[in-house]
Amino acid sequence: xxxxxxxxxxxxxxxxxxxxxxxxxxxxxxxxxxxxxxxxxxxxxxxxxxxxxxxxxxxxxxxxxxxxxxxxxxxxxxxxxxxxxxxxxxxxxxxxxxxxxxxxxxxxxxxxxxxxxxxxxxxxxxxxxxxxxxxxxxxxxxxxxxxxxxxxxxxxxxxxxxxxxxxxxxxxxxxxxxxxxxxxxxxxxxxx
Amino acid sequence: xxxxxxxxxxxxxxxxxxxxxxxxxxxxxxxxxxxxxxxxxxxxxxxxxxxxxxxxxxxxxxxxxxxxxxxxxxxxxxxxxxxxxxxxxxxxxxxxxxxxxxxxxxxxxxxxxxxxxxxxxxxxxxxxxxxxxxxxxxxxxxxxxxxxxxxxxxxxxxxxxxxxxxxx
Numbered sequence: 001x002x003x004x005x006x007x008x009x010x011x012x013x014x015x016x017x018x019x020x021x022x023x024x025x026x027x028x029x030x031x032x033x034x035x036x037x038x039x040x041x042x043x044x045x046x047x048x049x050x051x052x053x054x055x056x057x058x059x060x061x062x063x064x065x066x067x068x069x070x071x072x073x074x075x076x077x078x079x080x081x082x083x084x085x086x087x088x089x090x091x092x093x094x095x096x097x098x099x100x101x102x103x104x105x106x107x108x109x110x111x112x113x114x115x116x117x118x119x120x121x122x123x124x125x126x127x128x129x130x131x132x133x134x135x136x137x138x139x140x141x142x143x144x145x146x147x148x149x150x151x152x153x154x155x156x157x158x159x160x161x162x163x164x165x166x167x168x169x170x171x172x173x174x175x176x177x178x179x180x181x182x183x184x185x186x187x188x189x190x191x192x
Numbered sequence: 193x194x195x196x197x198x199x200x201x202x203x204x205x206x207x208x209x210x211x212x213x214x215x216x217x218x219x220x221x222x223x224x225x226x227x228x229x230x231x232x233x234x235x236x237x238x239x240x241x242x243x244x245x246x247x248x249x250x251x252x253x254x255x256x257x258x259x260x261x262x263x264x265x266x267x268x269x270x271x272x273x274x275x276x277x278x279x280x281x282x283x284x285x286x287x288x289x290x291x292x293x294x295x296x297x298x299x300x301x302x303x304x305x306x307x308x309x310x311x312x313x314x315x316x317x318x319x320x321x322x323x324x325x326x327x328x329x330x331x332x333x334x335x336x337x338x339x340x341x342x343x344x345x346x347x348x349x350x351x352x353x354x355x356x357x358x359x360x
Contacts (some may be wrong), residue, residue: 009259016255021247028248037270038251045258046265123241141206142242166206179238 001061005052016045019062023069026192029127030073040076044069062145066154072134077132119180126176133157134169141166198228205239214342 023044028037047068056063061121127135132153140151152162173183201218204210210218222229251257287294351357 001288013255013259016258020254020258021250024248024250025245034249037248038254041250042254042261046262050265057259096209112194119241120246123245136198139240140247144208163203170206170235170238177241178234181234182306 001052001055002057004049005055012045013051015048015188019065020045022143022145024135025142026066026069027073028123029135029139030132031076032128033116036076038150039071041069044072045073060150064156065162066140066146066150068141070123070154074132097155107180120179122180123173128175132175134165134172137162138173142188198225202232202235205236 001011001015002016020041024037024041027036027040027044031037031040044065048065051068055155087159089162127138130138137151137155146154148159148162150160155162155165156164198218198221201214203211204214218232222232281350349358
């Protein structure tokens, strides 16, 4: 990040490479629209570059970037609430941008993959139903780089409040997914 | 091992797999608390599901798109700065206009009132001067100054009767 601060674009590119997926995971699971999520994720990195001079060496980079990602995502949600009919694409001046090339990572051909895909969809649905803070806390919990203290900083709450958010999120998920969860086997699939 | 250590191990398992030593301690505790076994299994199952959540779809040219967006953004910012360089005072005015407006209005009213008062005053003075000049010009012939040579003595006389007696 110090190199980025000095305008090193190669260092910035490697930062993008490293953090693009974690940032996208967080943004996408909040907005549920891959195109808009990718736009926001791009803006997160643009913001990182533009604000690099404000970055304090004492701060942890992952905490900083997740805070930016969360703030921009919340701004987008507020914007959507104010202008429900608008799309980010409609306001984007980057009309000459290439069409987004999304990698197709899922191949649900075999029956077990289909079941796995369906279980995953149930989990995604349950996560989507969580309140924003609980969902963000739960998703950040998957990131190895972030400690509970870092998550608390991103969420702007205390350590105990952060743990409580994760606990409540997990309790909700367990309740919702109880019929499907049993050491990784989907009960409905066993007893349709 | 007590309940709080169980909770601690539970929180640890949210972040990473337990070490063999932690696992042994946990299994020992669960053996002593069989009622917690089902809860732990559910907990573990959820942790596994969350750990294996698929990554969000991401375009393969994401990084190059970021760099392109960044270049466009920087170019736009640069041209905006160049364009706005000479208009900084306008921005300043725009920023402070709401605060300056009442002050400016009060100032304009005060200046107008002062100018109006001064004009009015000058007009009145001119009018008075004209009146005096007219009076002087149109007045009948004034008596000669010699007539006032005894003015002081006459002024000192206490009553009209004394004056009449003096004249006689």
